[in-house]
Amino acid sequence: MARQPRSYVRPVEVAVPYLLVLIALIAGAIAVPGFLSSSHLSSMSQTAAYVGIIAIGETLVLLLGGIDLSLPYTMNIAAVLLAGFQASGMSPAPDVLLVLLIGLGIGLVNGLGVALLDINPLVMTLGMNGILQGFSLIYSNGSPIGQAPSFVVTLSTGSMGSVMPWVDVLWIALTIAITLMLVFTTFGRGIYAVGSNRRASELSGMPVRRTLVLAYVLSALAATVGGILLVGYTGQARLGLGEEYLLPAIAVVVIGGTSIFGGKGSYVQTAAGALLITVIESILVTVNIDQSGQDIMYGVIILAMAYLAEVAISGRGARGGGLLRGRLGSLRGWLQPVPKAGEAQAAPPDTGAQVGDRA
Amino acid sequence: MSSPRARRAKRALPRPIARLAWQRAYTSAALMLALFIVYVFLNHGFGWIEALGISNSALPLALAAAGETFVMLTNGIDLSIGSVISLSNVVCAALGADHGALGIIAALAIGAAAGLVNGLVVSYMRIAPLIATLATSSIYMGIALIVLSAPGGAVPPWLPNWTVGSIGTIPVAAIWLLVSVLLAWIVLRRTRFGINLQALGGSESAARSAGIKVTRTRIGVYVASGFCCGLAGVILAGLTQSGEPTIGTVYLLNAIAAVVVGGTSLSGGVGTIAGSIFGAIVLTLVSSVLLVSGISTNYQYIVTGLIVIGALLAHSLHGRLGLRAARRAQQAQTGVAAS
Numbered sequence: 101m102a103r104q105p106r107s108y109v110r111p112v113e114v115a116v117p118y119l120l121v122l123i124a125l126i127a128g129a130i131a132v133p134g135f136l137s138s139s140h141l142s143s144m145s146q147t148a149a150y151v152g153i154i155a156i157g158e159t160l161v162l163l164l165g166g167i168d169l170s171l172p173y174t175m176n177i178a179a180v181l182l183a184g185f186q187a188s189g190m191s192p193a194p195d196v197l198l199v200l201l202i203g204l205g206i207g208l209v210n211g212l213g214v215a216l217l218d219i220n221p222l223v224m225t226l227g228m229n230g231i232l233q234g235f236s237l238i239y240s241n242g243s244p245i246g247q248a249p250s251f252v253v254t255l256s257t258g259s260m261g262s263v264m265p266w267v268d269v270l271w272i273a274l275t276i277a278i279t280l281m282l283v284f285t286t287f288g289r290g291i292y293a294v295g296s297n298r299r300a301s302e303l304s305g306m307p308v309r310r311t312l313v314l315a316y317v318l319s320a321l322a323a324t325v326g327g328i329l330l331v332g333y334t335g336q337a338r339l340g341l342g343e344e345y346l347l348p349a350i351a352v353v354v355i356g357g358t359s360i361f362g363g364k365g366s367y368v369q370t371a372a373g374a375l376l377i378t379v380i381e382s383i384l385v386t387v388n389i390d391q392s393g394q395d396i397m398y399g400v401i402i403l404a405m406a407y408l409a410e411v412a413i414s415g416r417g418a419r420g421g422g423l424l425r426g427r428l429g430s431l432r433g434w435l436q437p438v439p440k441a442g443e444a445q446a447a448p449p450d451t452g453a454q455v456g457d458r459a
Numbered sequence: 460m461s462s463p464r465a466r467r468a469k470r471a472l473p474r475p476i477a478r479l480a481w482q483r484a485y486t487s488a489a490l491m492l493a494l495f496i497v498y499v500f501l502n503h504g505f506g507w508i509e510a511l512g513i514s515n516s517a518l519p520l521a522l523a524a525a526g527e528t529f530v531m532l533t534n535g536i537d538l539s540i541g542s543v544i545s546l547s548n549v550v551c552a553a554l555g556a557d558h559g560a561l562g563i564i565a566a567l568a569i570g571a572a573a574g575l576v577n578g579l580v581v582s583y584m585r586i587a588p589l590i591a592t593l594a595t596s597s598i599y600m601g602i603a604l605i606v607l608s609a610p611g612g613a614v615p616p617w618l619p620n621w622t623v624g625s626i627g628t629i630p631v632a633a634i635w636l637l638v639s640v641l642l643a644w645i646v647l648r649r650t651r652f653g654i655n656l657q658a659l660g661g662s663e664s665a666a667r668s669a670g671i672k673v674t675r676t677r678i679g680v681y682v683a684s685g686f687c688c689g690l691a692g693v694i695l696a697g698l699t700q701s702g703e704p705t706i707g708t709v710y711l712l713n714a715i716a717a718v719v720v721g722g723t724s725l726s727g728g729v730g731t732i733a734g735s736i737f738g739a740i741v742l743t744l745v746s747s748v749l750l751v752s753g754i755s756t757n758y759q760y761i762v763t764g765l766i767v768i769g770a771l772l773a774h775s776l777h778g779r780l781g782l783r784a785a786r787r788a789q790q791a792q793t794g795v796a797a798s
């Protein structure tokens with residue numbers, strides 16, 4: 101059987117965000133002296149790596165047409181537990197492994213809720229976020245204790261050969277791994293298939309539920325790794341540490357051009373989104389734009405990129421009416437752009453529409 | 460414009476769906492009553508201080524949830540409600556001290572304007588509601604920080620009497636809650652806008668075919684959401700007697716939770732605003748019950764999370780059974796008619 105063309109990701113869709121990163125870097129170099137110095141570049145790439153790694157999970161679940169809102173407190177509980185276990189005298193390696201295992205458990209519960217109980221992903225993960233927030237508070241009793249293990253601190257803040265931050269090495273490795281997984285494994289192709297059309301995937305005998313569960317597990321694991329890295333960054337855990345990462349994690353996926361109603365996009369694009377937003381924020385900070393200006397710019401960039409991705413590049417804002425109206429389909433309604441007037445009636449069964457329009 | 464078709468459309472909201480929505484609202488009202496009884500039992504009584512506390516903390520959440528319900532009924536989502544509450548709150552506090560009522564009008568107007576921008580972006584830039592409101596949320600947050608970069612400001616001295624005071628022993632907030640339940644019922648069941656938005660949530664192409672002005676309705680929905688959040692911001696300004704640029708942040712996820720508990724379907728078309736208001740009161744009562752029963756409020760998040768997931772499971776189970784029963788009844792009826 102001939103190999104099908106990989107039509108899920110078009111080269112131009114990957115090229116555009118990277119081109120914008122390049123433009124932003126050039127603009128930064130012009131506006132700010134020393135912007136392209138190796139120390140500044142490495143600090144920017146480090147910042148981008150945190151967001152990028154955290155956004156791995158959100159990329160996978162958004163590709164499925166789902167969403168993971170439990171990210172903030174999955175990160176937080178990972179951070180609180182990692183430091184707390186240290187304080188109670190656990191040695192570093194089992195500590196990190198145990199925290200990763202707990203993250204896996206969180207993802208498993210999310211995935212089972214979404215896949216087996218058919219709970220809407222938004223509500224499932226929103227509820228899970230609340231539950232994890234409660235557990236973080238109860239475990240830490242309001243004030244987390246403990247320090248990050250030293251190798252986590254090195255991973256998070258140290259550099260290989262004093263130029264290449266370790267966290268970037270990790271990020272590049274993960275980017276390659278996730279990309280290979282999405283392109284070459286059955287699970288990866290399954291994510292695109294389920295995200296494009298769940299019903300068709302079910303009918304063609306794909307393990308849809310297993311794909312869903314695994315994606316939520318990976319999402320929780322990515323958030324857990326993010327939480328661990330952030331403890332390493334500050335040295336200590338703090339309550340609410342993940343809260344400021346939820347919106348950026350979704351935003352960089354969108355800025356990269358991954359379709360949030362599933363089935364189209366890639367992690368490589370998300371990585372570009374993380375780089376782009378970091379470079380732009382860095383420019384804004386160095387030219388003394390305060391928090392309010394940064395917030396506004398952030399919103400404008402998301403709007404612009406979403407507009408570019410949905411309308412200009414893909415050339416179609418709304419996908420056809422063939423999307424299933426199942427559990428994921430219901431979420432798709434929120435994610436789907438509004439069809440342009442007249443477009444919705446293009447399908448033959450809706451011939452009555454013109455009558456309505458004339459009225 | 461009152462064509463026969465429009466009049467027929469007004470009456471033609473499918474009966475089983477409307478019934479289902481109200482049954483869900485009753486479920487959340489029953490949950491509210493049960494929690495209230497538990498509260499009274501644990502607290503050994505219920506005085507006006509408790510009534511004041513609960514209704515004061517429920518009111519802003521109820522308004523935010525009501526706004527979110529408008530949008531979720533049309534199968535959209537509004538992630539900017541937290542920022543709009545903050546924005547209206549700081550505008551009210553920044554102008555309130557010097558300009559009195561003008562500050563409050565400005566706060567409400569800016570809430571509605573923020574909603575209008577959301578509606579325009581969703582309708583004309585054709586960006587998905589989740590992303591569009593995520594982006595505008597960031598923009599509104601930035602504007603709120605420009606208006607008031609740190610907590611402060613002042614409100615007219617008479618504002619608290621209108622928002623969080625009490626008349627005799629009855630809290631004003633409780634009256635507002637009652638009024639909003641009634642208003643919500645009228646808007647959804649008795650106005651053209653309310654019927655249209657439910658039709659839009661049920662099926663956009665069907666709504667368009669029925670001659671409903673889809674774009675106008677959708678923009679109206681976001682304006683309604685923005686206005687509700689503006690109101691919530693003013694109420695919060697009355698409560699704290701100042702403004703705070705981050706005050707709205709906590710309301711986003713809680714409002715969505717209240718809507719879910721209130722039984723509004725996540726796929727649009729089925730739901731009631733009254734249910735969401737009951738849902739908001741349920742969430743407030745949960746924390747009050749935990750407080751009086753001496754359990755650490757840390758458990759509040761866990762209980763709330765479980766209630767939200769449980770409510771959705773219960774509603775979806777109920778929905779499946781209810782609609783199946785309705786369909787069976789309908790089939791039985793048509794079967795009898797045919798034979």
